[in-house]
Amino acid sequence: xxxxxxxxxxxxxxxxxxxxxxxxxxxxxxxxxxxxxxxxxxxxxxxxxxxxxxxxxxxxxxxxxxxxxxxxxxxxxxxxxxxxxxxxxxxxxxxxxxxxxxxxxxxxxxxxxxxxxxxxxxxxxxxxxxxxxxxxxxxxxxxxxxxxxxxxxxxxxxxxxxxxxxxxxxxxxxxxxxxxxxxxxxxxxxxxxxxxxxxxxxxxxxxxxxxxxxxxxxxxxxxxxxxxxxxxxxxxxxxxxxxxxxxxxxxxxxxxxxxxxxxxxxxxxxxxxxxxxxxxxxxxxxxxxxxxxxxxxxxxxxxxxxxxxxxxxxxxxxxxxxxxxxxxxxxxxxxxxxxxxxxxxxxxxxxxxxxxxxxxxxxxxxxxxxxxxxxxxxxxxxxxxxxxxxxxxxxxxxxxxxxxxxxxxxxxxx
Amino acid sequence: xxxxxxxxxxxxxxxxxxxxxxxxxxxxxxxxxxxxxxxxxxxxxxxxxxxxxxxxxxxxxxxxxxxxxxxxxxxxxxxxxxxxxxxxxxxxxxxxxxxxxxxxxxxxxxxxxxxxxxxxxxxxxxxxxxxxxxxxxxxxxxxxxxxxxxxxxxxxxxxxxxxxxxxxxxxxxxxxxxxxxxxxxxxxxxxxxxxxxxxxxxxxxxxxxxxxxxxx
Numbered sequence: 001x002x003x004x005x006x007x008x009x010x011x012x013x014x015x016x017x018x019x020x021x022x023x024x025x026x027x028x029x030x031x032x033x034x035x036x037x038x039x040x041x042x043x044x045x046x047x048x049x050x051x052x053x054x055x056x057x058x059x060x061x062x063x064x065x066x067x068x069x070x071x072x073x074x075x076x077x078x079x080x081x082x083x084x085x086x087x088x089x090x091x092x093x094x095x096x097x098x099x100x101x102x103x104x105x106x107x108x109x110x111x112x113x114x115x116x117x118x119x120x121x122x123x124x125x126x127x128x129x130x131x132x133x134x135x136x137x138x139x140x141x142x143x144x145x146x147x148x149x150x151x152x153x154x155x156x157x158x159x160x161x162x163x164x165x166x167x168x169x170x171x172x173x174x175x176x177x178x179x180x181x182x183x184x185x186x187x188x189x190x191x192x193x194x195x196x197x198x199x200x201x202x203x204x205x206x207x208x209x210x211x212x213x214x215x216x217x218x219x220x221x222x223x224x225x226x227x228x229x230x231x232x233x234x235x236x237x238x239x240x241x242x243x244x245x246x247x248x249x250x251x252x253x254x255x256x257x258x259x260x261x262x263x264x265x266x267x268x269x270x271x272x273x274x275x276x277x278x279x280x281x282x283x284x285x286x287x288x289x290x291x292x293x294x295x296x297x298x299x300x301x302x303x304x305x306x307x308x309x310x311x312x313x314x315x316x317x318x319x320x321x322x323x324x325x326x327x328x329x330x331x332x333x334x335x336x337x338x339x340x341x342x343x344x345x346x347x348x349x350x351x352x353x354x355x356x357x358x359x360x361x362x363x364x365x366x367x368x369x370x371x372x373x374x375x376x377x378x379x380x381x382x383x384x385x386x387x388x389x390x391x392x393x394x395x396x397x398x399x400x401x402x403x404x405x406x407x408x409x410x411x412x413x414x
Numbered sequence: 415x416x417x418x419x420x421x422x423x424x425x426x427x428x429x430x431x432x433x434x435x436x437x438x439x440x441x442x443x444x445x446x447x448x449x450x451x452x453x454x455x456x457x458x459x460x461x462x463x464x465x466x467x468x469x470x471x472x473x474x475x476x477x478x479x480x481x482x483x484x485x486x487x488x489x490x491x492x493x494x495x496x497x498x499x500x501x502x503x504x505x506x507x508x509x510x511x512x513x514x515x516x517x518x519x520x521x522x523x524x525x526x527x528x529x530x531x532x533x534x535x536x537x538x539x540x541x542x543x544x545x546x547x548x549x550x551x552x553x554x555x556x557x558x559x560x561x562x563x564x565x566x567x568x569x570x571x572x573x574x575x576x577x578x579x580x581x582x583x584x585x586x587x588x589x590x591x592x593x594x595x596x597x598x599x600x601x602x603x604x605x606x607x608x609x610x611x612x613x614x615x616x617x618x619x620x621x622x623x624x625x626x627x628x629x630x
Contacts, residue, residue: 239426240425242521246430246433248525249524249527250429252527253436253527253531274522277522281522299501
């Protein structure tokens with residue numbers, strides 16, 4: 001006989017949930033003796049101050065321990081991770097900052113969970129366990145009822161004819177057990193997440209912080225990768241191509257005696273090698289120009305402006321170098337804007353201004369071309385995205401008839 | 415004429431040796447870094463040092479600094495710098511002291527063997543050789559000084575002078591007669607208020623003014 005997989009799963013889950021609930025009884029009851037002791041002692045001695053202060057101390061000491069125990073129980077037994085509440089410590093420990101820090105650990109909710117809610121949960125857990133025990137007992141009533149002394153057997157079960165009813169009731173309860181245990185376990189997990197874990201605002205704050213860090217890391221990793229590829233191309237492929245072109249050039253220069261068709265072939269190869277070098281240079285400039293990394297934005301931009309076929313009026317007003325990712329984005333905004341002005345706008349002249357105002361790097365590229373640039377086009381949206389990745393602002397103004405102005409403002413606090 | 419080469423890429427070094435030999439140079443020594451270069455220059459006192467800008471250990475401007483050092487310790491030693499990209503400050507640094515016997519070219523120009531050999535020979539003979547790209551970049555920044563008085567054509571001529579070309583070379587590049595070039599050059603001298611001394615020296619001064627104008 002094969003047991004259906006679904007049944008096995010249900011049985012295993014019921015076992016796990018019931019075990020989880022059973023493990024909760026003691027820690028949920030842990031503070032009850034404190035209650036009881038305090039009530040009894042106050043009644044006996046009337047010394048309320050003593051009992052209140054001692055029980056408060058016990059609760060304060062017990063809360064972190066019990067929280068840790070509960071977190072372990074949720075994690076190990078039903079795989080629910082209640083996040084640890086560890087607010088960042090203030091930079092200066094003043095009364096106000098300490099109070100804020102303490103409040104951020106949400107102590108009242110934890111104490112409420114262990115002191116007030118705990119006993120209720122323990123009751124619920126005991127109830128489920130009792131149901132489990134009763135259902136098992138009912139199901140196997142035939143197996144043990146005969147062993148009871150006759151008097152008791154008759155009291156409990158009347159005549160043996162009632163045994164089938166008990167068995168059926170046991171079976172029903174047993175069938176309901178997995179769902180009951182699941183429901184209680186889920187309810188407990190929700191309560192624990194709300195009371196022992198961080199609040200929604202705290203969780204979101206933490207998530208935002210994590211995302212901000214991972215985004216910065218990602219951007220830096222991409223930049224580093226661009227630089228690595230650029231270096232590899234410069235130091236490997238480009239040197240090889242130059243060497244190839246040099247050798248072909250030498251062949252032409254030193255062997256005038258070759259037949260003219262051979263010379264022609266070599267000359268063509270020479271030309272192609274030089275074109276390959278030029279293409280490689282363009283490619284590398286599109287990745288991350290070496291001059292940008294070595295000498296900064298100013299030097300890289302004068303190279304860019306000199307290569308642009310249009311007259312470029314370039315003004316760079318920077319006291320010191322800004323962060324590499326800011327340099328890189330500023331360079332690409334200007335590079336793309338100049339390419340657009342040359343290729344599409346039919347511009348006669350362009351102006352590039354780069355200045356640092358406080359903690360913002362302001363980039364502006366203006367051309368006197370036709371205007372009508374499509375801000376939703378792939379080139380400009382790509383730029384907007386790169387600017388956005390640094391939390392910068394990007395703006396395109398391009399009325400039909402011109403002029404076109406592209407501005408980017410990049411935060412560059414160091 | 416004897417030359418010393420400093421280039422860390424072995425592949426390119428071999429090509430450079432062949433090109434220089436074709437140009438009538440004897441390669442007395444080759445080095446892979448600045449230290450080796452200085453030692454080689456001290457030993458051989460060459461007629462030309464051909465230097466890669468980016469060399470170990472830092473791969474930034476070791477070559478430029480070595481070139482300045484060579485010019486300081488052995489004044490008049492012609493140097494040609496080879497660079498992956500144009501950094502005008504390198505050119506300005508190098509040219510600020512003395513423009514004779516100085517060259518600054520992009521690496522890829524070596525492929526045009528004949529032009530490259532001509533440029534290197536010019537430097538070895540005490541002339542200058544600047545990459546057109548360097549000149550274009552320097553021109554870009556000069557629009558608020560005496561150079562602004564020059565007509566576009568005159569600026570073009572001045573740029574070609576800075577590259578180190580002769581009147582004949584300039585005439586050929588612009589497809590005009592040599593006498594037209596001479597006329598432009600005289601206009602340039604006049605507009606830049608250059609003293610009347612011998613023509614070659616005035617030429618150097620004009621180029622210097624051109625290169626140094628904004629570096630004051």
